[in-house]
Amino acid sequence: MGRVRKTMTGPWVIVMVVVAVGAVGFGLYWFQPWKLWQDETVQEALPEVAAVSTPPPAAPSEETSAPPSPATGPRVLAQGELISHEHTTSGTVKLVRLADGSHVVRLENLDTSNGPDLRVWLTDAQVLQGKAGWHVFDDGKYVSLGKLKGNKGSQNYALPADVDPSGFRSVSIWCDRFDVSFGAADLARA
Structure with missing residues (x-):
């Protein structure tokens, strides 16, 4: 008499396969590991602001004021x-006031890793070296200036009109998905 070998079939095997495929799919979506090998370079010039037109000269009067x-x-x-935190990061960060009075944060010669859900944050946190600085930027006041346009190059991020830049002291390339800084820079007043 021959032995009958039991094979792994049945509904529980199908459930295990579906769970495994789902876990792999979720892991790929959440970590997006392919971004580590994809660079996005953005080269933007500093924004130009249209020249302010001067009003026509006023009629002569006894009291003259200085022209605008x-x-x-x-x-x-x-x-x-920029210093490195979770990922090797370098470049220069500038807080610039444009001729019209608006402000931008400018990243120049940025070089960092690409990643999921990267943002540019203006913060009130002090930049700390090493792992001590990875998670400090969401502890205090911060303003998200938007998604990182590219992990390489020079790019501009406008500050909302209601944000006073004097209350902030640093900029972080922040991974919102994992709540970690890829790199950051203390802003020294010029």
Whole structure:
């Protein structure tokens, strides 16, 4: 008499396969490991602001006031060098006031890893070296300036009009999915 070998079939095997495929699919979506090998380079110039038109000269009067001063160009208010946190990161960060009074955070010569859900944050946190600095930026006040446009290059991020930049001291390349800084820079006032 021959022995009958039991094979693994049945509904529980199908459930295990579905669970395994689902877990792999979720892991790929959540970590997006292919981004580590994909670079996105963005090269933006500093925004130009249209020249402010001067009003026509007023009729002569006994009291004369100084003519309006012409618009000045962009002015760097603060800057700093990016240091590495979770991923190797380098480049320069500048807080710039444009001629129209608006502000931008400018990343120059950025070089970091690509990743899921990367943001540019203006924060009130002090930049700390090493692992001590990986998670400090969401502990205090911060403003998300939007998704990181590219992990390499030079790019601009406008500050909302209601944000006073004087209350912030650093910029972080923040991975919102894993709540960790890829790199950050202290802003030294110019």
